[in-house]
Amino acid sequence: MGWLSCGKHAGGVRRGERRRSVVTGTEPGVAVATARRLADEVLAPNAALVDAERRWPAEGMSALLSELGGLVVPEECGGMGLGLSAVARVGEVTGRACASTSICLGMHLVASAVISARATDHQRRHLLEPIAAGEHLTTLALSEPGTGGEFWLARTAMENKGDRLLLTGEKSFVTNGGHADSYVVSTVAGGADTLPGRFSCVLLDADAPGMTWGAPWTGMGMRGNDSRSLRLDGVSLPRTRLLGEEGDQIWYVFNVVAPYFLIAMAGTYLGVAAAALEEVRRHLLRRRHALSGDALAAQPMVQHRLGSMWARVERTRRLIHQAAEEADAGGPEGLPALLSAKAEVAETVESVTNEALTLAGGIGYAGDSPLHRHLRDGRAAHVMAPLTDTLRMWTGRALLEQPLLGE
């Protein structure tokens, strides 16, 4: 379908093309150290309860927003001005402690990157400055029930009404649904005839009349996410809430949404895999068979399996960091690494959490081990768009110099 062919390399992340380097005033290490402190003090102690009670992680999000809410917001708006490398590293730290909270923060970071990318003066003052001050939570409302994982094919209609825009449609899986102060919503102007992919992003205030939230989130994992559906019945918003230019926002998908989303999710799921690995390592060090006195840690097969899991996590970590660094610098190999990072982490977290449960044996399976949560949380990695199969195909297309979308 040619209408989604976006030039030789779809989207703006072209191999060989250098993007502007991200200016970093704050050292990523400072942000990571802050994330580590908050993960230890707030996220980890609440993780089991967030999961058991399926409650949105208010304590964790409030702590993270106040210190890291402006992670990717430009420094001139009061933010930390950091890029994808920081998002990956912070995501791993938060994902280790509480995956639900980490995804909630991840969606805020992706949405704030989307707002930052082409912000007007008005948007800088009224949105980015409050985000940087930790006073504003934003999130992504891209997916729709009618288009599933192909989030770039928005069908939510945007009608022009002078200096107002009118939105009608339905969104699905809106993480932070009902808790955020604003929602980055993808829409199409001109109704059903508009070519899919030529969508516009707008920023919707949480209290706009005409928004109806669906039933509470009851996911198998990521239970604290509140990834709910949202109906928009002629929701009116000022034109100043249009992000960038009308209709050209496939640019957003490939330049901002995809890189930030892929890396934020990759960081989080890497954290889940690393947490499962550490959990089972500690179990193996403790576990002895009472009768023989034999330690599980002394079994060569167990050692071999643990060693393989470690290597898998470590090589995934290196790919994610390389992808983030390349994309921050606009390096030539950035695109395949970026696309592969989430595909790899999805397979790694699935395999490592599964293997960890096996190595923890009946004790891990029967008890209230955190491995249960890691396995359920990690399983969402394949389900969240872009899908693993799609990412593998896009990687091949990028290597073969073909457009990512289209025939």
Ligand SMILES: Cc1cc2nc3c(=O)[nH]c(=O)nc-3n(C[C@H](O)[C@H](O)[C@H](O)COP(=O)(O)OP(=O)(O)OC[C@H]3O[C@@H](n4cnc5c(N)ncnc54)[C@H](O)[C@@H]3O)c2cc1C
């Ligand atoms: C925990 C969680 C949080 C989320 N948060 C957000 C959010 O904050 N904002 C947001 O916009 N969205 C969010 N999503 C939505 C997510 O990104 C996907 O859009 C959604 O999970 C797709 O689900 P679906 O059932 O509609 O998939 P479908 O499109 O129905 O796909 C179902 C399955 O069919 C197969 N499949 C479908 N299409 C293809 C294809 N083209 N090629 C090969 N196989 C295919 C795949 O196996 C896929 O898993 C979230 C989802 C989850 C699970």
